[in-house]
Each structure stands twice: as C-alpha cells, then as structure tokens.
Amino acid sequence: MQIVNIHEAKTHLSRLIEKAARGEAFVIAKAGKPLVKVTALDTPAAGESRRLGFLAGQISVPDDFDQMGSTEIEQQFKGEI
Template structure:
C-alpha cells in the first residue's frame, strides 16, 4: 500500500481518491509516521477478510494425497 505525506495528499487529493475508488488504498503519513489508511468504502473491514480455511468441511482430501501419481512421477525421473 502506497504511503503519501500530508502535503502530497492535500495537493493530489482528487487523484488519490480516484485511485482509491479503483481499489488501490493508500496511507497518509505525517513526518514519515503512518497516521490513517484510506480505502474504498466497499472494501472489507480489516479482520473480516476471507482467510485460508474458509472452505473447511466442504471437501475431503484423500488419505493417499501425498502418494498420488508417485509411480508416474518416478518414471519421469527414470526410476
């Protein structure tokens, strides 16, 4: 996420807002210290974004997953 200082944000506010509307958020910093994050209004709230595991229980991994196609793979390497 891009960081801009307050002066640059004031100068280019319209451009920054247009980019945020396209999904590209940014951080406004004061003296190099991040102060606020600007994101599109329809972006997911922090902490509410989908994470790994959101399909838990919807499919099953076979017990032999680690050994699937091992003979074909071994033959490709000349074993």
C-alpha cells in the same frame, strides 16, 4: 501500498481518491509516521439496494431484550459488584 505525506495528499487529493475508489488503498503519513489508511467503501452499486430482512426467521430477539442485565447494571451503579 503507497504512502504519501500530508502535503502531497492535499495537493493530489482528487487523484488519490480516484485511485482508492478503484481499489488502490493508500496511507497518509505525517513526518514519516503512518496516520490513516484511505480505502474504498464497500457500498452497493448504483441502482442496487441492500436487502432488508434477509435474516428474517433465522434469529429471535427476546421480548425483554431492553431489560436484559438491568439488575447487574443497577448493582454496578450502586457499587454492589
């Protein structure tokens, strides 16, 4: 994996981004210390959409999901636990 310093990254940002978009991730370093990894996002291709509801019928959410654990949370706020 290519490591570039901040100055080089600023100077050649467009070229580096194009490489990352093609799958060639790189690391930006400051004073030789790696800071961030730049990599392409896993997004749908143009014209493609993510499938909504693909888990329909496979999972269930309890009717009281927004109240689950409320007793324990209240006790923690009061310092009882």
